Amino acid sequence: MQTLDLNTVLIKRIKSRDTTALDYLYENYSEALFGIILRTLRNQEAAEETLHDVFIKIWDQIDKYDPSKGTLFTWMYRIARNQAIDTLRSKNFKAFEKSNDIDGYVDIFDSSDLGKEDYIGLADVLSKIGEMCKKLIQLNFFMGYSHAEISKNEDMPLGSVKTKLRSCLKNIRTQLSKDFG
Numbered sequence: 356m357q358t359l360d361l362n363t364v365l366i367k368r369i370k371s372r373d374t375t376a377l378d379y380l381y382e383n384y385s386e387a388l389f390g391i392i393l394r395t396l397r398n399q400e401a402a403e404e405t406l407h408d409v410f411i412k413i414w415d416q417i418d419k420y421d422p423s424k425g426t427l428f429t430w431m432y433r434i435a436r437n438q439a440i441d442t443l444r445s446k447n448f449k450a451f452e453k454s455n456d457i458d459g460y461v462d463i464f465d466s467s468d469l470g471k472e473d474y475i476g477l478a479d480v481l482s483k484i485g486e487m488c489k490k491l492i493q494l495n496f497f498m499g500y501s502h503a504e505i506s507k508n509e510d511m512p513l514g515s516v517k518t519k520l521r522s523c524l525k526n527i528r529t530q531l532s533k534d535f536g
């Protein structure tokens with residue numbers, strides 16, 4: 356009498372596109388794989404998205420699994436680890452990590468926890484400088500992009516980026532000096 360290994364049954368069912376087998380796999384392995392991904396990325400939201408990508412990859416690449424090279428979990432572990440590393444190296448993740456919306460910084464100054472003497476009216480100033488200035492300042496100061504990177508990403512001549520940023524900063528200085536001059 357031959358006994359079937361649970362992993363063998365799972366693999367056969369996933370290969371035959373049985374979604375309940377994938378659900379079982381997710382329920383039993385997602386926590387462990389999520390832990391691997393989270394340790395690599397150190398970002399909850401990005402780790403959740405990456406975990407989703409990992410299970411899609413498992414579903415799409417189940418035919419590549421070779422039991423002679425290791426267990427099903429080891430194979431899934433490698434996929435999760437590699438996907439997390441790919442995510443970590445991706446341009447979008449780097450931008451996401453650098454990115455802090457400028458409004459988040461404005462809220463710091465608008466907080467009711469601060470006394471009136473600490474409020475400098477930054478929200479007011481930023482509302483007067485225009486969307487282009489907000490975007491350039493956010494890219495340069497809050498997201499850490501260089502002038503050359505902004506030029507390339509925004510399809511704007513390098514000289515224009517520098518001139519506009521200088522003009523935006525001058526505008527902010529002027530607005531603030533009206534309040535504190």
